[in-house]
């Protein structure tokens with residue numbers, strides 16, 4: 001499975017991608033098969049697994065349970081190195097480039113290198129940019145960094161470009177899980193205009209209209225977690 005090549009070719013064809021984010025702390029293992037029946041009837045193309053924390057180290061067993069029921073690519077979206085498991089297909093190798101905390105810019109990455117070296121995970125270097133979504137998010141608390149404000153468009157754009165120029169293969173504009181306001185369409189379109197690598201957008205997207213807005217503004221891949229956790233019927237609205 002070449003996850004990145006598939007994302008690139010989707011981008012070239014302007015085929016939009018949707019990742020369902022599963023937080024191992026929030027999903028009940030026994031609900032995974034029925035949850036995935038709904039996922040498979042929707043336009044979802046990717047599964048992300050992760051959260052800011054995983055107190056009980058549940059990531060691996062959740063990934064194993066997911067892999068049993070889906071052929072969609074399962075990609076780790078880890079809050080820290082404890083969430084790395086070889087059972088997934090790939091990993092967003094995140095660097096929190098909106099923040100200035102070396103722990104999440106490079107320290108965790110250095111510590112994860114010897115673990116990743118011994119896995120078959122496809123590594124997807126990702127510039128992760130936290131943007132103010134109207135409330136303090138878990139990422140902000142855990143990383144002890146401040147999000148970029150939505151009115152500081154130049155800083156968001158320049159941070160995205162700096163990510164691309166430093167060799168990231170993806171840029172992820174993140175309003176934070178459960179954000180009150182998603183990343184504004186005007187920001188997505190501005191970043192998209194100058195960015196060559198694929199653009200991921202997530203945080204606070206709760207309905208079809210907001211999803212379409214993000215796609216129309218230029219997101220190549222949108223990530224939705226909370227809206228599916230709160231109401232699995234949302235998949236019905238996103239039928240393939």
Ligand code: 1GP
Nearest residue numbers: 177178202203204225226
């Ligand atoms: C969070 O971008 C993801 O990291 C998804 O956010 O849970 O608000 O959909 P939501």
